[in-house]
Amino acid sequence: DTAVSQTPKYLVTQMGNDKSIKCEQNLGHDTMYWYKQDSKKFLKIMFSYNNKELIINETVPNRFSPKSPDKAHLNLHINSLELGDSAVYFCASRPSGGDSVAQYFGPGTRLTVL
Amino acid sequence: SQQGEEDPQALSIQEGENATMNCSYKTSINNLQWYRQNSGRGLVHLILIRSNEREKHSGRLRVTLDTSKKSSSLLITASRAADTASYFCATDFQGAQKLVFGQGTRLTINP
Numbered sequence: 001d002t003a004v005s006q007t008p009k010y011l012v013t014q015m016g017n018d019k020s021i022k023c024e025q026n027l028g029h030d031t032m033y034w035y036k037q038d039s040k041k042f043l044k045i046m047f048s049y050n051n052k053e054l055i056i057n058e059t060v061p062n063r064f065s066p067k068s069p070d071k072a073h074l075n076l077h078i079n080s081l082e083l084g085d086s087a088v089y090f091c092a093s094r095p096s097g098g099d100s101v102a103q104y105f106g107p108g109t110r111l112t113v114l
Numbered sequence: 115s116q117q118g119e120e121d122p123q124a125l126s127i128q129e130g131e132n133a134t135m136n137c138s139y140k141t142s143i144n145n146l147q148w149y150r151q152n153s154g155r156g157l158v159h160l161i162l163i164r165s166n167e168r169e170k171h172s173g174r175l176r177v178t179l180d181t182s183k184k185s186s187s188l189l190i191t192a193s194r195a196a197d198t199a200s201y202f203c204a205t206d207f208q209g210a211q212k213l214v215f216g217q218g219t220r221l222t223i224n225p
Contacts, residue, residue, distance in 0.1 A: 004156075033212075041200060043157075043215040056212055090156055102147060103213060105156035 003027050004106040006091050012112045013081055020077045021109045023091030031055075032074040033092040033103065034066060043090070049074055050096075078111075086113045118203050118216035126222040133190045135219040137203030138183075144206045146179055146186050147213065151200045160201075161188075193223045 004025045013019055025032065033056075034046040048056035049068045063079045074091060091106040118139040127133055137146070145164045149157040163170045163179045163186065170177045176189040190197055200220050204213040 031211075041151075041218050041220075043202065043218075045212050045214075048212060092157075102159035102162055103157075104159070105149075107156045108154075 004091055004093055004104050006089075006106040006109050008109060009107065010110050010112075012114065014114055015081055015083060017081050018077070018079045019081060019111070020075055021089055021091075021111070023074045023076070023106055025072055025091075025093040025104070025106075027093060027095070027104060028072075029093035029104070030071055030096045031094050032068065032071075033094075034074065034076050035090040035092060035105075037088045037090060037108070039087070047074075047076075081111075081113045083113050086111055118205055118214060120201075120203060120216040120219050122219060123217070124220045124222070126224060127193060129193060129195055129223050129225050131193055133193050133197070133221055133223075135188045135201050135203075135221070137186045137188070137216050139186075139203075139205045139214075139216075140184065141207055143181075146177075147204045147206065148175075148177060148186075148188050149202045149204060149215075151202065151218070153199070157202065190221075193221075195223050195225050197221060198223045 007022045031050045033048045037043045046060045047066045051071050052068045065077045068074045088108045088110050090108045092103040094103045121136045147162045148160045151157045161172045161177050163177050174191045179186045200218040202215050202218045204215045
């Protein structure tokens with residue numbers, strides 16, 4: 001009954017490959033996010049979806065494509081992986097109901113590109 | 115950059131002591147939030163303070179917000195070994211619909 005879950009937890013792949021990370025939340029939240037945390041622990045937002053619609057797209061290379069088949073799922077597909085994509089990727093969600101609400105984070109997916 | 119800054123980057127104290135972490139930011143905010151991240155885990159929300167609030171308490175946590183100085187502090191009283199983690203402040207900017215995180219303070223509680 002994990003609130004925000006991600007699969008896989010670890011992903012090791014070769015440069016140039018295409019990979020996907022999946023995220024699901026069972027909290028009934030309308031808004032979901034993808035964040036990237038680099039080796040220095042700096043956490044930066046990548047994308048945000050509200051009710052399956054993209055509302056935030058930071059300056060992320062277009063090799064990254066999020067997809068939200070329904071409001072409980074937000075997947076991240078990455079094409080032509082590069083060494084610099086190695087990081088921990090976190091999915092998060094939050095309820096609607098104003099601006100002052102917390103976000104709930106998944107456990108993270110550690111991506112290593114060789 | 116809108117990114118907040120945290121101070122100190124690392125803090126090591128003895129169990130039972132109080133730990134204080136500071137966060138500064140650059141633009142107007144709706145609220146400021148503090149999160150904890152244990153090693154290898156996701157972030158966990160600790161406390162949220164709105165822009166019109168000056169102080170907030172939750173258990174052993176005390177957060178202050180000074181919007182004139184664009185700064186916040188998180189105080190953990192009577193620290194425990196289980197408080198060892200990284201602590202992040204995150205600012206929710208007006209109309210931005212996103213959180214901007216600082217780089218975190220790595221807190222170590224020594225038994």
